Amino acid sequence: MAFPLSGRAIFGMAVSAIALTLALPAASAMAQGSGRPVRLILPISAGSGVDAIARAAGPSLGKSLGQPVVIENLPGAGGITGAAAVAKAPADGTTLGLFSNNHVINPSVYKKMPFDAIKDFTPISVIGSTPLVLVVNPKVPAKNVQELVALLRAKPDAFNYASSGNGTIIQLAAEMFLDEAHVRARHVPYKGTGPMVTDLIAGQVEIGVVALNAVAPHLKSGTLRAIGLCGATRSPAAPEIPTIAEQGLPNYAVEGWFAVVGPAGLPPAEVKRLNTVFVKAFTSADVLEAMRRQGNTINPGTPEAAAKFFQSEAARYAALVKKANVTLE
Structure with missing residues (x-):
């Protein structure tokens, strides 16, 4: 038996339908880019090599993301200050870090760390290296x-x-x-x-x-x-x-590298999206030319490769730090 609907009921259903329609894009906003500014934290000061890299790639990165990118220098304690800000950020893709070798060196240098350099971060891509x-x-x-x-x-x-x-x-x-x-x-x-x-x-x-x-x-x-x-x-x-x-020193070889990371717990779909975005930005013609002029080598990798790289680099630098006898409180 059919029951006629009142005007109020019809209005309520219409509002619910509109709310559901609006909620669907909101639910997938993380995967598609929320439009909110992305905070790219550099745990180093202005004027450094990684700073020059980030600022050269910034416009292309914003275009690829479809979101404004705010580059923020947070130096201090060999990069620990900036890295801690990334570790504490919500895992929603709006706070990322552009880190260098320092990130995997610090655990071997500092006796106390406010985070786990491996477990408290999500690797997105090792972008390249700088001489x-x-x-x-x-x-x-x-x-x-x-x-x-x-x-x-x-x-x-x-x-x-x-x-x-x-x-x-x-x-x-x-x-x-x-x-x-x-x-x-x-x-x-x-x-x-x-x-x-x-x-x-x-x-x-x-x-x-x-x-x-x-x-x-x-x-x-x-x-x-x-x-x-x-x-x-x-x-x-x-x-x-x-x-x-x-x-005359054939055994001497060291270079800087830079990688994109997020807080621990980034959803796999968001990690994949961000990896695609950063690869697109850093392999665009204008960014590649800027990197060539700076002397940087660009070869962005996968999140899985980045995770393995961080582990191997942490082990390699642990041995080098021990040999060089560099230890801080």
Whole structure:
């Protein structure tokens, strides 16, 4: 038996239908992009290599996401401050991190960590790598590895080397050089690459390892001098700079890498979406050209490959940190 519906009942059903229709896109907003700004946290200071990378890719990334991207520098404690902000963020895809080697080095350097560098994060993609370069103030009477090693051997602890902070890949790369060359120099940590480079140029410190893209203009102007690239091969962005390995330290090789991560618990569909978005952004023609000019190698991988890479890099750097005897409270 059919019952006639009142006007109020019909209105109520219509409202419910509209609400359900609106709820369906809302429920899938995470998977398709919510339109809310995406906070991309860099646990390093402005002026660093990763900072230059993020800002060059920012416009393309925003276009691929269909969402505004807010790049936020949160340096401190070798990257722990910024990483902690990512770890504590909601797992909804609106807070991500662009991390470097420091993230997997820190557990071996710091005795206490506010998070688990592996379990408290969701790997999205290892995007690529960036060359590091050993530089000196031009007043230092050394133009290559042999001359710098001879100088440091003649005057142990007479020279200072700068880093972007205690326990960073920048410090570890310098310590590895000193260890391979069997020489000594005093460590002067800075709060980020920017102030470190400023004091290198001013001659407040004499030696430092830094990302090539962060100092390329200073190398061209002569305000800093390159001693050698830290990687296994020369960089197309600066082919005139020889590697440290080819200058007599064949076992020395280290380079920076950068990867996108989110908080732990990101749904698999969202991880897949974000991986696709970052791969699209970093392999766009304009970003690839910007990365080429900076000397970066772009080869974005899968979330699964990133997870395995973090594990293997953490183990590799644990051994290097132990050898270099770098430990902080």
